[in-house]
Amino acid sequence: MTTQAREPRMELEQHLHMYRQMAKIRAFEEQVNELYKSAKMPGLAHLYVGEEAVAVGVCEALHRDDFITSTHRGHGHCLAKGASVNRMFAELLGKEPGYCRGKGGSMHIADPETGNLGANAIVGGSAGIATGAALSAKMRGSGQVAVCFFGDGALGQGLLYEVMNMAALWTLPVIYVCENNLYGEYTPCGDTVAGEIPARARAFGIHAESVDGQDVQLVNATMRRLVERARRGEGPAFLECKTYRYYGHHVGDVNREYRTREEEREWMTGRDPLQTLASRLTGQGLADASVFERIQTDVKTEIDSGVQYALAAPYPDPSEVDEDVYA
Amino acid sequence: MPDAAVRELTYGEAVKEAIAEEMRRDPRVFLIGEDVAEAGHPFKTLVGLVQEFGTDRIIDTPISEPGYAGIGVGAAMTGMRPIVDVMFGDFITLTMDQMVNQAAKVHYMSGGKIKVPIVFRTTLGATRRSAAQHSQSLHAWVSHVPGLKVALPSGPYEAKGLMKTAIRDDSPVVIFEDKMMYRVKGPVPAEDYTIPFGVAKVTRAGRDITIVATSSMVPVALGAATLLEAIGISAEVIDPRTTWPLDKQALIDSAKKTSRAIVVDEGYERYGVTAEIASVIAEGAFYHLDAPVKRIGAMDVPVPFSPVLEDLTVPSSSVVFEAAKALCGKA
Numbered sequence: 218m219t220t221q222a223r224e225p226r227m228e229l230e231q232h233l234h235m236y237r238q239m240a241k242i243r244a245f246e247e248q249v250n251e252l253y254k255s256a257k258m259p260g261l262a263h264l265y266v267g268e269e270a271v272a273v274g275v276c277e278a279l280h281r282d283d284f285i286t287s288t289h290r291g292h293g294h295c296l297a298k299g300a301s302v303n304r305m306f307a308e309l310l311g312k313e314p315g316y317c318r319g320k321g322g323s324m325h326i327a328d329p330e331t332g333n334l335g336a337n338a339i340v341g342g343s344a345g346i347a348t349g350a351a352l353s354a355k356m357r358g359s360g361q362v363a364v365c366f367f368g369d370g371a372l373g374q375g376l377l378y379e380v381m382n383m384a385a386l387w388t389l390p391v392i393y394v395c396e397n398n399l400y401g402e403y404t405p406c407g408d409t410v411a412g413e414i415p416a417r418a419r420a421f422g423i424h425a426e427s428v429d430g431q432d433v434q435l436v437n438a439t440m441r442r443l444v445e446r447a448r449r450g451e452g453p454a455f456l457e458c459k460t461y462r463y464y465g466h467h468v469g470d471v472n473r474e475y476r477t478r479e480e481e482r483e484w485m486t487g488r489d490p491l492q493t494l495a496s497r498l499t500g501q502g503l504a505d506a507s508v509f510e511r512i513q514t515d516v517k518t519e520i521d522s523g524v525q526y527a528l529a530a531p532y533p534d535p536s537e538v539d540e541d542v543y544a
Numbered sequence: 545m546p547d548a549a550v551r552e553l554t555y556g557e558a559v560k561e562a563i564a565e566e567m568r569r570d571p572r573v574f575l576i577g578e579d580v581a582e583a584g585h586p587f588k589t590l591v592g593l594v595q596e597f598g599t600d601r602i603i604d605t606p607i608s609e610p611g612y613a614g615i616g617v618g619a620a621m622t623g624m625r626p627i628v629d630v631m632f633g634d635f636i637t638l639t640m641d642q643m644v645n646q647a648a649k650v651h652y653m654s655g656g657k658i659k660v661p662i663v664f665r666t667t668l669g670a671t672r673r674s675a676a677q678h679s680q681s682l683h684a685w686v687s688h689v690p691g692l693k694v695a696l697p698s699g700p701y702e703a704k705g706l707m708k709t710a711i712r713d714d715s716p717v718v719i720f721e722d723k724m725m726y727r728v729k730g731p732v733p734a735e736d737y738t739i740p741f742g743v744a745k746v747t748r749a750g751r752d753i754t755i756v757a758t759s760s761m762v763p764v765a766l767g768a769a770t771l772l773e774a775i776g777i778s779a780e781v782i783d784p785r786t787t788w789p790l791d792k793q794a795l796i797d798s799a800k801k802t803s804r805a806i807v808v809d810e811g812y813e814r815y816g817v818t819a820e821i822a823s824v825i826a827e828g829a830f831y832h833l834d835a836p837v838k839r840i841g842a843m844d845v846p847v848p849f850s851p852v853l854e855d856l857t858v859p860s861s862s863v864v865f866e867a868a869k870a871l872c873g874k875a
Contacts, residue, residue, distance in 0.1 A: 284622065318655035327654040334621055335654060339645050345614010346646065352615055353622040356574070356600065363618075376641075379611025386606075541656035542690050544714035 229503050232494065235277055235433050237512045239269035239491050242293045244513075244520045245302060246464075249292065249309060249323075253468040257528070259311055262323040265293035267463035270490035271396050272297035274436025275364060275456075278444045284332045284350040284363040286343035288396075289324045290462070291336030294366050299331035302519055306527030319533045320541070332361075340401075341367055341374030344393070348380040351391035351453070362390040362447045370401030372410050372417070381453065385421040390447040392440070393418065395457045396430065402466045403475045418455030430458030431488040434497070461488070551734055556589040556726035558700040559665075562707035563590070563627065565736060567597055570625060573711055574601040576612050577629025577665075586631060587667075587726055609635050613642035613664070620662040621650060625711060630666040633720055634680045639664065647716040648691030663710045667723040668696075668810060669760045670858050676846035679854075681760075681810040684817045686718045687787040693741055694787045695719040698762035700730035702785060705739030712738065722760040742789030746798070750780035753804040753868050756795055756821055757781055761808040767861030768868060777872050787817055795821060796828030803834040804871045808859050813841030835871045840864060 246266045252258035265272065268290070276285065276297035287294040295305060300316065308315025309323050316326045327335030334350060337343040347365030354361035371377055372395065384391050395414060399406050415425035424446070428439050436458055443454040461484040465473045473481075498504040553561065567573045575593070577585075581604040584591030594602040605612040609630060616628035630639055647660045668681035687694045695710055695717060697703040703721065710717040747762060748769050757765035762783050769779035782798050784791055799805040805825050809817040818839035825837050843857035 286618075316655065317653055317657075320655050321653040325653040327650075327658055329654075329657055334618070335650065335658065337646075339641060342614075342641060342646060345611060345616075345642055346618035346621060348611075349615035349618020349620070349626075350622045351618075353619040353624045356619070357623060376610050376614060379606070379608035380614060382606055382608065383611060383615060541652050543693070544651050544656075544659040544661070 235273050236494050238273040238297055240512055240516045242269045242296050244516045248520050248524050250468055258309055261467045261469055263290040263467045264464040265290055268460045270433035270436055271430045271458040271460050274433045275394055275440050277437050278440035282332050283361050284334055286334050286347040286365050287336035288366055289338050295326045295333055298333050300328050302523035303526045306523045307530045310527050312530040313533045314530050341371030341377050344377045344380045348384050348391050351389040354390055362444055364392050364394055366394050369397040369406045381421050384453040385423050388452040391453045392443050393455045396460055397457055398460050398462045414457050423453050423455050425455035427457040430460035431490045433490055433494055550731050552729045553700050553732040555700045555703045555728050558704040558732045559589050559707055562704040566708055566711040572625045575627040576603040576616055578605055578607055578631055580629050609638040613639035616662050617642050617646045620660045621658050625661045627663045627665055632678050633666045633668045633682050634677050636682055644689050648689050659714045660716050661714045662716045664718040666720055668720040669722045669724045670847045675849040679847035683720045684811045693717045696759040698759050698783050700732045704732050705737055709738040741786045742791050744782050744784045744791035744794035747783050748781040750778040752778045752802055754780045754798040754802045756807045758809045760810045764861050765808055768864035771865040772868055792824050795825055799825045799829040800832040803832055806838040806867055808840045808864055810842050812844050814844050816841050838867050838871055
């Protein structure tokens with residue numbers, strides 16, 4: 218699965234697949250926002266729109282049985298790792314066929330069949346879980362790797378540094394993917410993070426890189442290298458992906474006083490991950506606009522049918538409320 | 545003829561035997577914590593395990609309790625069965641997020657798809673002259689949290705049997721060992737046995753008063769029962785062995801039989817295990833009781849250093865004896 222070994226045609230298919238995955242995430246999230254605004258979804262959701270290239274670039278470098286841990290802003294990770302739109306929507310609406318049978322909701326979607334150990338609503342809370350999954354993979358000799366997604370906000374959590382230290386000491390196959398979207402909730406990253414972000418990982422002797430998180434090809438190529446070295450037993454890595462969330466911290470954060478509309482426009486028009494990939498492939502003569510239009514149409518159909526499925530799905534039976542507290 | 549069943553081990557040896565047997569039985573079991581390998585744990589309870597199982601399965605960590613607790617949770621979610629060693633019970637304050645928000649929640653939040661078969665092994669108990677940050681009995685904290693099971697071995701027999709049950713359980717278990725009891729000897733069968741969770745043990749049968757006692761307080765209650773016997777009061781001592789699952793029925797039945805109950809536990813008295821168990825008895829045996837249920841816990845102060853002060857904070861046999869006497873109208 219090396220980058221060099223892939224044929225151009227396969228490579229194009231792979232890139233179009235990544236476009237489709239990003240389009241699916243975006244359409245899914247736009248639909249989630251609609252569900253919120255029309256009061257059909259209980260609670261809140263943290264939308265991933267704008268950050269699609271990170272989840273897709275990373276997960277397309279993984280095998281199905283490789284592990285990921287996700288965050289409160291996790292829908293993109295789940296879909297990129299292979300979750301079904303139907304069951305995702307069902308979970309967001311608190312319905313029985315949802316991934317957690319309605320017990321987890323937006324911030325806790327887990328799908329062990331695709332290696333997704335779950336989104337986590339404690340910021341940085343899954344750093345230990347991802348590292349433990351990597352230890353487990355090493356102990357079992359399974360060849361799996363684990364990816365820990367977290368945002369710049371999690372850089373404030375001590376747990377991350379404790380487990381990076383152990384991952385380095387024990388040469389664990391784990392990759393820490395920092396989605397730096399410039400804001401931890403409502404506070405600019407510059408107000409909360411001192412020094413250089415990759416330097417924090419390098420202090421433990423962890424190989425660290427920083428990439429444009431809006432360029433899915435770059436994220437994917439970088440990630441393939443990091444995954445390969447982890448699989449070879451060369452230990453953990455840290456990847457900072459510079460990205461941007463188009464919506465607020467969550468669906469209810471509509472005013473976004475903490476950042477300028479101008480900054481938002483710059484990211485949305487100049488650095489959009491879907492447009493960037495589409496115009497690059499078009500410019501290279503590898504695909505034309507109709508290809509992307511068709512993908513968008515397909516994706517819209519899938520999303521529309523998914524949300525209808527979820528709206529029609531039953532709620533859990535009240536008798537399930539105390540099921541599964543213990544295994 | 546010597547009987548193998550009466551072989552005696554210390555409480556610490558019983559813990560180690562349980563862990564070693566389970567590690568031989570199941571290659572997924574491993575132990576992770578501070579100073580657990582070559583050092584054999586500061587309480588010397590794990591001496592020899594690293595020689596048998598190697599450093600791949602007896603894993604020394606940096607002093608990073610939240611970090612290795614989290615690593616244990618992740619390993620448990622992905623096919624392993626870790627024992628996470630938290631040296632002092634006081635340090636569960638550091639591992640709380642991994643215990644409470646992660647381990648305890650994963651199975652439920654995932655709709656039952658992901659199991660977390662993890663054991664958090666830690667301690668309780670004062671009078672070691674270790675002061676306020678190494679002497680607490682904080683088992684009530686985790687007993688409060690749905691998703692966790694909590695075991696409190698009160699002697700060597702229970703130390704082995706409850707540890708083996710904890711390791712085989714598919715849910716997260718927190719097991720609090722009484723650090724003052726590590727050198728106490730008692731009969732421990734050499735063969736494989738487990739003690740089911742949620743089944744109380746009547747340690748001493750009696751007629752006039754029930755003394756519910758946990759962990760370190762079981763010997764204290766037995767001491768009080770001996771004193772009570774001398775003045776003609778027959779005390780029943782019952783040990784729940786796990787605070788969750790809690791064998792409510794056994795406690796209620798005992799109180800109904802004797803019509804009086806005292807609950808003794810080394811956790812802080814306020815909002816503690818004694819309060820929970822007293823309410824279980826009050827609700828379940830109210831019309832059979834001849835006196836209010838009495839609670840005796842650790843004094844509500846940070847555990848002091850000076851022996852003169854520290855000893856005052858822990859329930860003693862004479863305190864339990866006096867309370868029982870008063871409850872029986874013999875004050």
